[in-house]
Amino acid sequence: MWKSCLGLTRPRAATLASRSRILSRNIWRSSVVKTNAGLAAHLTQAAASAAALRPRSSTVAADLSEQLPDVSPDDLPIISSGDRKVAVGWDTRTWSRFHNIWLRDHCRCPKCFHPVTKQRLLNTFEIPPDIKPVRIESKPQGLEVSWPSTEPHISLYPWSWLQRNSYDPVIKKTETVPEKILWGAKIEQSPPSVTYEEAMAGDDKGLFKWLTNIEKFGFSFIQGVPPTPEATQKLTERIGFIRETQYGKFWDFTSDLAMGDTAYTTLALGAHTDTTYFTDPCGLQLFHLLSHTDGTGGASLLVDGFYAASILKELHPDAYDLLSTVNIPSHAAGEPGVLYRPSPPSGYPVLSHDAESGELVQVRWNNDDRSVMHGLEPGRVEEWYDAIRKWNSCLTSPDSEFWVQLQPGTAWVVDNHRVLHGRSAFDGKRRMCGAYVGVDEYRSKLAVLTEKFAPDAVLQATSELPYVVVNGRNIWNSAL
């Protein structure tokens, strides 16, 4: 899955890139057709009022028009309709099939889908199970389907949307999300970083750069932060709400064991992710060393869990499978007032994957917080200990560990679902502050900034159609 190159690895390029480009040309060409008679025919009063909110004009589409030559109508996908499905031929060899009921359920005309709230209006359960189009047409804008109805009901599905959501077969995604770059110790040569000024600037460009760093690398430094809790808290809140935990909302602490956790000691801490004992571990952690007096040590350790996992998968695929399937129970019990365990209490595996794409999406690992392993099959106990020993070797290999001695003024933020952190032992007095941000807040902010600064070029081509972009968001947005 991941290809290694000088310690940096990236996912394989999307296979359908060239086909997408051809499709996007078709769709761009269609966007010069200002109205769609079918859609216009059944606009409701509600939708008409929504139209008062003017669709945002597209700057990207304007740029594209100069690059893309005109395409003949011969390039439109070939379509055919059967008793239960509509088939779309992207080229002579690749066809997608969509069930009639699925298409009807996904109509996004203003009667079926609220263009402002982006919520389904259609009553799915009133669709006849054997529904069949009365007519289908391959249009430059997309697949047009007329449904049997007392009044005309016409759906239009953009080609790019159909291709993206093809399930029979699944077509390799060509999303424009930033690709993840896996890294090892060599990242020290140029770690991803933004300045405090960039991150705080009101135009959000620097914030987008910061969050894109986190998306690509799983962490980012922020330099030039005033060494105060107040400035650090403001910086954190640029991303979203701070997630309050048993350690408080925004923490500002010294190594005095004020809380019952080893983080509040001077001990070395091996690479781990935080809050493994939560059902939903904290998404981001921001950390800032405010001062270190009368002592030395306390270097920060960062390890890319996705990189370590890619090495484990390559060298020990059986161990990787065990870490992906055996649940680990864990707890936080150092404070008398709390006793955290995840739900369900059997916990979660070290490596979690997206059920649909199979991609690694989360690393959850803190051996110190692990509870009793009573769920292991007797025959796999030694095998499992062997697997975590191999995992530990991948994490603690000099090739994986990025050590950095931070000074006040430089904060780091890690994706706690990917990058593990730790530190060396220290003496003297350290004052540290930081906070957690929930994964959903972070993802939402990144998605909104991506819409603003890196809009989906394929979607832009649909934005000229009526009722497609209302309140600045396209109804065919891949997130909906």
Ligand SMILES: [Zn+2]
């Ligand atoms: Zn409809």
